[in-house]
Amino acid sequence: MxxxxxxxxxxxxxxxxxxxxxxxxxxxxxxxxxxxxxxxxxxxxxxxxxxxxxxxxxxxxxxxxxxxxxxxxxxxxxxxxxxxxxxxxxxxxxxxxxxxxxxxxxxTGDVEAEYIYRGVKATGVIKSTSLIMDIGGGSTEFIICNQHALVWKKSYNVGAARLMQAYFNSDPISENDKTEIKTHLNETLEDLKIACSIYKPAQLIGSAGAFETFAGLILADLDVKTVKSVAIPFTSYQSLSKQLIASTHHERDQMPGLVKLRVDMIVIAAILTDYVIETCAIKEIILSTYDLKMGILSGLKFRQGLV
Missing domain, CATH: 3.30.420.40 (ATPase, nucleotide binding domain)
Incomplete structure (x- = not known):
């Protein structure tokens, strides 16, 4: 087929x-x-x-x-x-x-989260209780799972494009803008915080998108087209995040490997990722290059009776 x-x-x-x-x-x-x-x-x-x-x-x-x-x-x-x-x-x-x-x-956002989970699962990277995060432009999906099953999922309208249009008003982003974003996240992601406190995911698996950008900026020799998953060094991510958030549009525009579409939205993605890492006490980050698209392909295989 x-x-x-x-x-x-x-x-x-x-x-x-x-x-x-x-x-x-x-x-x-x-x-x-x-x-x-x-x-x-x-x-x-x-x-x-x-x-x-x-x-x-x-x-x-x-x-x-x-x-x-x-x-x-x-x-x-x-x-x-x-x-x-x-x-x-x-x-x-x-x-x-x-x-x-x-x-x-x-x-729906719920179905979107399910497809993302299937895509990430197909990489074989889920080894323990994990939090999958997929930062889109309009929404961000969170899935808590282990090597056996999906245990919790939710989609929120806190995508990078939405947050950027609402709160990114200065260059570089101001302390006031960052505070407003974090206040909005606090109000919006309350049940995510509760779910993380219950299931205690040990690692964050970032699904494609912004996480491919993070990995590409940190791992100079990485070709995301040839890998299913790769660990993103945690301290290196923290340093990169600080650099991205503090930088101007022009400075980011000059960074090798940062595509034009994400020059500004990567700041929002870093703020959002930092918030989740801090809130959920994450200590490990892994990139999954498989996302919704591969999840849909997995579903097609199932529907066709091939697996």
Whole structure:
């Protein structure tokens, strides 16, 4: 079976085309991503602005061409926070169907967390009670699990794009902005704090995205395209986080390996990650390069009776 997976993220649209064999093997034959910035401008007002709407549909039209070129027979297009919260989200879904011949499934945050867990689990990195964290543009998902099962999960509307648009008002980010973010997190993530106090996860597993950036900036020889998971040195992360938060936009823009899309949002990601590390008493960080997309592929294998 040849399958195409589209992840319509708030910042980036991803396309993976994979061959799933009867022997359970998944071979990625095509992979691309486009910084659509669907949440640009008015994500906290729950609106997809016209420019972002147009970029999104154009990207899906391009994806459709690649899907047809590679003769994928199964297509799953999954939309997350930006589309599910937008007042004109249904208009975007309809436009994708009629203009790009792609049917979008808008999933809940709870289902999104489940897919992320499946993707991370497929790496084999979960060895003990762990907290999985996936920082998106519109939402951030948290999953507590062990090597046997998922035990708790929740999605929160504290994505990097939402927090940046609401609180990032200076360059570099001011102490007042940081305080307001932390106050908002305190108010929003109360049940995460309770869950961590109950289950006591020993390690944080960061799912792709910002954690790939952290790992790439710390581990100079790392090629995230060739690994499923890698440990991020804890003290090195702490030093990097301080540097990112204290830096100006220009200084970050000059950092090798920091893509343009994340030059500002990586500051929010660092603040959010620092908050979770401190609140949940985390002492170890691991990157999983598998995320929602690989979780969906795992689900396809199951549905097709291949595993």
């Amino acid at each position: 040849r399958a195409a997976i589209i992840d319509l993220g708030t910042n980036t649209f991803h396309l993976i085309i994979a061959e799933i064999s009867p022997s359970h093997q998944v071979q990625i034959i095509y992979k691309t991503n486009v910084p659509v910035k669907l949440g640009e401008g008015r994500i906290n007002e729950n609106i997809i602005i016209p420019e972002a709407f147009e970029r999104g549909i154009k990207t899906l039209q391009d994806f459709r061409k690649e899907i047809d070129k590679h003769q994928a027979t199964t297509i799953r297009a999954i939309a997350t926070s930006a589309v599910r919260s937008a007042e004109n989200g249904s208009e975007f879904v309809n436009a994708a169907k009629h203009q790009a011949d792609i049917e979008i499934e808008v999933i």
